[in-house]
Amino acid sequence: MTGQIPLVDYLVLDDGDPHLVAQECTNCSARFFDRRNACASCFASEFSPVAVATEGTLRAFTIVTFAAPGIPTPFVASVVDCDGTQVRANLVNVEPDPEHVRDGMKVRLATYSIGTDSAGTEAIGFGFEPAT
Amino acid sequence: MSASDDIWILGIRMTKFGKHPDQDTVDLAAEAATGALADAGVTMADIGVIAAGNLMAANAGIGQQLQKQIGQTGIPVYNVANACATGATALRTAIMAVKAGEVKYGLAVGVEKLSGAGLLGGGGTKKKDADVWTPRGRYGAVAPVDGRIGTEAMPGVFAQIGTEYGHKYGGTSFELFAKISEKNHAHSTLNPLAAYQKKFTLEQIMNDVMIAYPNTRPMCSANCDGAAAAVVCNGETLKSLALQQRKRAVKVSASILTTDPFEDGCQVLPNVNTLTRNAAATAYEQAGIGPSDLDLVELHDCFATAELVHYDNLMLCEKGGAADFFNTGATWRDGSTPVNVSGGLQSKGHPIAATGIANIWEICHHLRGEAGDRQIENAKVGLAHVIGLGSACGVHILEKSAA
Secondary structure (H helix, E strand, C coil), X not given: CCEEEECCXXXXXXXXXXXXXXXXXXXXXXXXXXXXXXXXXXXXXXXXXXXXXXXXXXXXXXXXXXXXXXXCCCEEEEEEEECCEEEEEEECCCCCCCCCCCCCCEEEEEEEEEXXXXXXXXXXXXXXXXXX | CCHHHCEEEEEEEECCCECCCCCCHHHHHHHHHHHHHHHHCCCCCCEEEEEEECHHHCCCCHHHHHHHHHCCCCXXXXXXXXXXXXXXXXXXXXXXXXXXXXXXXXXXXXXXXXXXXXCCCCCCCCCCCCCCCCCECCCCECCCCCCCCCCCCHHHHHHHHHHHHHHHHCCCCHHHHXXXXXXXXXXXXXXXXXXXXXXXXXXXXXXXXXXXXXEEHHHECCCCEEEEEEEEEEHHHHHCCCHHHHHHCEEEEEEEEEECCCCCCCCCXXXXXXXXXXXXXXXXXXXXXXXXXXXXXXXXXXXHHHHHHHHHHCCCCCCCXXXXXXXXXXCCCCCCCCECCCCHHXXXXXXXXXXXXXXXHHHHHHHCCCCHHHCCCCCCEEEEEEEECCCEEEEEEEEECCC
């Protein structure tokens, strides 16, 4: 088998139009990136998938220089506010230092190859890159 | 309220925090527990319930192990685990048993051995990518996500909690966070039970090994060994005791435990703010005390970035004003609201399950006027706060005895 597979199931590759998908509570609009039996906010039990905005603002970040074994450092971990939906992601295509990573900076979704397995399938990860 | 509704700490003890290669968790828990019993003037024969925690071996039954070491009387044991709030949870469990009128005396114990655990606690081995990408788990991940989708390690999680505060309110910087650490390390030089009693200059802190910007190594909590224990009873019981016991008893004016209520984004980056604010608000109301009445505060400075946000969450300052508040010098030991005069988790150390009782020991020590060189003069009221990620928050307000 060849082709591509997303790093996580809430990343939809969609042939050149990659985006994240959240499960949105049909009652109160709270969003979750994995399954819930009931909404953590209002306890309703129906959800529908929604596309998350691919552009956002850097809300919180850290530059990790010391991580568990096998995790390449440095990397920029962050929370991006995508039009009201908070997303956890790395910042990519940016120098991982405090001069280049600024609170409130505009960023957009970007995908990259994680590697190809023995069957020839390429795993695709995501991050956010500076939008300007 | 009748005296039977009041809760008192009759005895309390913490071990020296640091490296204890010759003592296991049972030895350390026993040292703290027998110390607390002696301090209270009671024995295991008096104790009606034990609540105990040892997070790293939460399934090992530390409470029963402790009984076998210091006295097996057949009383109920509640082994508790609530992340870094485990100690406060044990204390709160013992308090609830006394409050319910089921027992006269309760014993709470927290113990941890973390020396050599490494900065990330547990360390662990490299997680390998699979030979064939196969979706696994809740997110259908085909490969490990730590480091690919943000960080799961505590220094980085709490770094983001600090930078998020700056995003919301401004005024934060690497230097500001480092100054908080400078304060706590300076405070620890007066605490003989602290794991580290070393003063650092601001420059030394900022130039030390960066762990997760803006937290350098001395800005992270110090993994170490230690235990703490407390004996609690109600006011009715206290009345029957000797004057010396009544004089040294410390009133628990509020004992609160909260979890994080749902808010947008709280499942993406843990929200340590709202549950702390909720716990503090309920505690102040229960105690009939406001933040300005506090003579000292021990709060959960697991990272320098965390201490800042809790100034705000505990309402020690105006909302959004934590940076300005710190910059006035308010939280140094000679300031208006001394915070972490023990040295805090960054210097006193953070043996996880012990922390939520050890911070109460620190407050009691000052309220009893027994804190020696680091005594906050005329301390009458103090607050102890812990937070365990996941999350759980414990807040206790303590008052000096009038006896």
